[in-house]
Amino acid sequence: MSNRENSRDSGEHVTEKILLGVIMAAAPQPVYWLGNDTLRVSAALFAENRRRLCQGLKAKDGVVSKSVVVLQGGEQKQRYCTDTDLLFRQESFFHWAFGVTEPDCYGAIDVDSGKSILFVPKLPESYATWMGEIFSKEHFKEKYAADEVQYACDIADVLSNLRPAVLLTLRGQNTDSGSICREASFEGISRFQVNNTLLHPVIVECRLIKTDMELEVLRYTNRVSSEAHKMVMKNVKPGQKEYEMESLFQHYCYTKGGMRHTSYTCICGTGNNSSVLHYGHAGAPNDKTVVDGDMCLFDMGGEYYCYSSDITCSFPANGKFTADQRAIYEAVLKSSRTVMAAIKPGVKWTDMHRLADRVHLEELVKIGILHGSVEDMLKVHLGSVFMPHGLGHLLGIDVHDVGGYPEGVDRINEPGLRSLRMGRLVQERMVLTVEPGIYFINHLLDQALANSTQSCFINNQVLARFRGFGGVRIEDDIAVTADGIELLTCVPRTVEEIEAFMADSAKPFSPDVKSEKF
Numbered sequence: 265m266s267n268r269e270n271s272r273d274s275g276e277h278v279t280e281k282i283l284l285g286v287i288m289a290a291a292p293q294p295v296y297w298l299g300n301d302t303l304r305v306s307a308a309l310f311a312e313n314r315r316r317l318c319q320g321l322k323a324k325d326g327v328v329s330k331s332v333v334v335l336q337g338g339e340q341k342q343r344y345c346t347d348t349d350l351l352f353r354q355e356s357f358f359h360w361a362f363g364v365t366e367p368d369c370y371g372a373i374d375v376d377s378g379k380s381i382l383f384v385p386k387l388p389e390s391y392a393t394w395m396g397e398i399f400s401k402e403h404f405k406e407k408y409a410a411d412e413v414q415y416a417c418d419i420a421d422v423l424s425n426l427r428p429a430v431l432l433t434l435r436g437q438n439t440d441s442g443s444i445c446r447e448a449s450f451e452g453i454s455r456f457q458v459n460n461t462l463l464h465p466v467i468v469e470c471r472l473i474k475t476d477m478e479l480e481v482l483r484y485t486n487r488v489s490s491e492a493h494k495m496v497m498k499n500v501k502p503g504q505k506e507y508e509m510e511s512l513f514q515h516y517c518y519t520k521g522g523m524r525h526t527s528y529t530c531i532c533g534t535g536n537n538s539s540v541l542h543y544g545h546a547g548a549p550n551d552k553t554v555v556d557g558d559m560c561l562f563d564m565g566g567e568y569y570c571y572s573s574d575i576t577c578s579f580p581a582n583g584k585f586t587a588d589q590r591a592i593y594e595a596v597l598k599s600s601r602t603v604m605a606a607i608k609p610g611v612k613w614t615d616m617h618r619l620a621d622r623v624h625l626e627e628l629v630k631i632g633i634l635h636g637s638v639e640d641m642l643k644v645h646l647g648s649v650f651m652p653h654g655l656g657h658l659l660g661i662d663v664h665d666v667g668g669y670p671e672g673v674d675r676i677n678e679p680g681l682r683s684l685r686m687g688r689l690v691q692e693r694m695v696l697t698v699e700p701g702i703y704f705i706n707h708l709l710d711q712a713l714a715n716s717t718q719s720c721f722i723n724n725q726v727l728a729r730f731r732g733f734g735g736v737r738i739e740d741d742i743a744v745t746a747d748g749i750e751l752l753t754c755v756p757r758t759v760e761e762i763e764a765f766m767a768d769s770a771k772p773f774s775p776d777v778k779s780e781k782f
Contacts, residue, residue, distance in 0.1 A: 293409055296363065296569050298522035303484040305569050307409035309477040310363035311380075313470065317361065318378050320466040321432070327462055330429040333361075333373040336448035340367035353525055356661045357434055357445065359570045360471055364408055370416055370448065372423060375432070382410040383419050420452025430457045436464030439669040440657075440685055465670065471660055472667035473693045478571070479743055482659070482695055485573035486741050486752035488521030489566040493577045493755050496562060497766055502581055506532040506550040509562060517566035527572035527663040531563035534581060538734030539703040541653055554581045559589055559734050565663065572663040574697050575753050576739030583766035585759055588729065589736075592702050593759060595627030596736045599700040600757075603655065604742065607749050609692045614676060617655040617684050620700040621647030628702070632726045644717045645679040649708050654684030656697035659741055665695075694744045695752075703735030 293308040321327045338355035342348055352367050362371045362382060370383035382405070387398050401413040414422045423431070435447040447460055474482065492513045500509055510530040517523035532550040533543040538561035544550050554560070558581040565573035578596070580589055599620045606619060625641050628634040628650065634641065641647070658665035668686035669675065675682055686696070709727065712718040740753040756765045 294407055296365075300522075301520070302522035303481060303568060305363075305481055306477065307363060307407075309475070309481070310361060311409060312475055312477065313360055314362075314373050314380055315378055316470050316475075317467055318373065318375050320470055321375050321462070324462060324466055326459075327375065327432070328429050329376060330427065331375040331432050332423065332426055332428040332430075333371075333375060333432045333463060334423070334448045335361055335371045335373075335434060336446060336450075337362075337364060337369040337371070338367055351524070354570055355446065356570065356666075357467060357471075360467075360661055362408060362410070363569070365569075368416065370419055370450065371410075372419075372426075374426065374428075379411045381412045381414060381422065382408060383414050383416040383422070386415040386417050416450070419450050420455060424455065428456065430459050432463040433458055433460045434463050434467065435460035436468070438666065440664045468666045468670070471665065472658065473691065474660065474695055474743065475693075478660070479693075479695070481569060481571040482573070482741070482743070483752055484521075485523070485527075485566055485568050485571050486575070487754065488517055488523065488568070489564070489573040489575050490754045491520065492516035492566060493562065493564065493575055494765070496564075497577060497579060497756070497762070500554065500560060500581055502554050502556040502558070504554050506534055506537070506552050506554065509554075509560075510544070510550050510564070513562070513564045513566075521566055521568060523566035523568050525567040527565040527567045527574055531561070531576075533561045533563075533734065534558040536732050536734050537561075538578070538736070539705050541703070556582050557586070559736065561735060561737055563737065563739065567663075570661050572659055572661065572665075573741060573752075574659055574663050574699075574739060575741065575755065576699060576701075576737045577755055578736040578738060579762045579766065584763060588733065590759055591627075591631045592730075592733070593736050593738075595624060595631070596700055596702050596738050597757060598627060599623040600698055600738045600740065603698055603700065604740070604749055604751070607690060607696075607698070607742065607744065608747055609690055609744060611690050613655070613686045613688060613690055613696075614681060614684065616690075616698075617681060618642075620655050621651065621680065624650055624700065624702055632723055633730065634721050635723055636721045641721050644715075644721075646712070646718050646721055648678075648680030649712045649718065650702045650704075651700060652680060652683065652703075652705070652708060653699075653701070654680070654686075656699050656739075657685035659695045659697055690744055692744050692746055696742055696744065697739055698742055699737055699739035701735055701737035703737075704730045704733045705735075706731065 293306040296305040335358045337358040340352050341350050343350055368385040372381040384404050392398050405413040433448045434445055437444055495516045496509045496513050499512060510532045529544050531544040533540055534552055534554045535558040537543050537552055538559050560581050561578045563576040565575055602623050603616050603620050625638045625647055658668055664685055673687045675687055742749040742751055756762045
């Protein structure tokens with residue numbers, strides 16, 4: 265793993281950083297800050313994102329002069345048919361370009377000049393009674409460092425004055441959800457020539473590669489979320505409810521980190537629930553009582569200013585690993601460390617998944633659950649019985665960030681790999697999760713035992729000992745450097761670190777620096 269200080273930028277990027285620093289020194293940028301020890305995020309982050317987007321569009325065939333990007337932000341919505349507001353979170357593409365926290369906005373970017381126009385809602389007088397002060401357009405101009413601010417109701421007239429040759433709107437498929445992102449629409453858009461195919465692939469590629477400022481926010485979300493996981497690890501004990509640990513994590517992230525949102529629904533599985541990959545949903549809402557001897561699998565991440573983290577810690581509820589728990593945990597830890605040592609620009613992410621599978625199978629042979637040739641096991645996809653999900657995914661403004669399968673890169677239709685959320689080559693400045701796991705999921709085990717090509721490798725007598733074990737997942741967030749990775753997550757990982765940390769409630773965790781170099 266490359267140290268953060270040792271990561272090398274290209275000469276072009278260094279020049280851009282110097283120029284940006286000169287601009288910021290000449291005209292200090294407004295910041296997003298929630299006080300206390302929370303991170304200050306400069307509006308320059310989003311100005312730089314808009315600059316990169318314009319640069320990418322200018323280099324793309326089909327984008328003509330006088331093109332204007334139009335993005336629509338998220339809308340404030342109510343719960344079903346009631347007047348109860350849902351907690352608003354900004355639409356991700358719009359946030360990436362403008363950093364705006366308020367709902368019902370639009371943004372326009374003149375591709376030729378880079379000029380930005382933010383369109384905010386013109387609020388009724390009653391807003392001041394129920395919701396608070398109605399701010400001026402100048403207030404939003406200063407808050408977000410936009411070049412111009414207008415009212416959303418005037419968007420058609422304002423854009424007409426720009427005389428654009430074409431409006432570039434956003435339409436494309438999210439390769440994780442299969443959903444189509446929302447295309448900007450407003451009254452009067454029919455006046456304009458609109459292209460909704462050119463923007464999406466360019467903005468996705470921009471989001472894929474993180475700037476220095478974005479990396480700093482992601483380091484922050486990981487630092488706070490790591491501390492929150494450590495707080496949970498210190499406080500968990502048999503007799504508690506899983507949701508108490510969820511609550512403690514959220515409380516720490518909000519009080520210490522200003523994180524009102526989590527990146528996703530918290531997964532707090534104990535005992536057999538730790539084998540449920542997306543546990544914590546409404547049908548299984550982290551409501552089991554923690555039992556002495558349970559393995560805990562806590563997958564939780566805080567989100568700051570829409571930037572995500574995604575961390576999983578697995579450990580025994582009573583703070584002491586049994587021999588079987590240790591064996592499975594160390595198998596997954598070996599997989600995690602082997603993969604992270606192999607990651608660098610140019611490697612195939614699918615190869616990293618296969619590497620994790622191989623290590624798992626080798627370790628399961630040593631434990632005695634499997635026997636025979638690992639090469640032959642790989643041919644019949646036995647690894648997916650124990651790790652049915654993908655190795656990891658892109659991370660950024662969305663926890664499953666965009667860009668995993670661009671045009672021309674197809675999913676591999678094999679067990680395990682078909683669930684992998686990225687199929688492309690690893691690139692410098694990508695941020696990824698590395699989350700191998702071994703799980704004992706009854707229906708997958710039963711299917712494997714009924715399949716003669718897989719059951720021949722399984723020692724059912726030993727496997728029976730692990731029925732009800734649950735699972736182990738170890739998930740870290742990494743930033744890819746020029747020659748390796750920067751590990752963003754910082755929690756106890758070895759068995760010895762976990763046991764010592766959980767045994768001494770007063771002693772803070774201090775990682776062995778040597779153990780964190782890959």
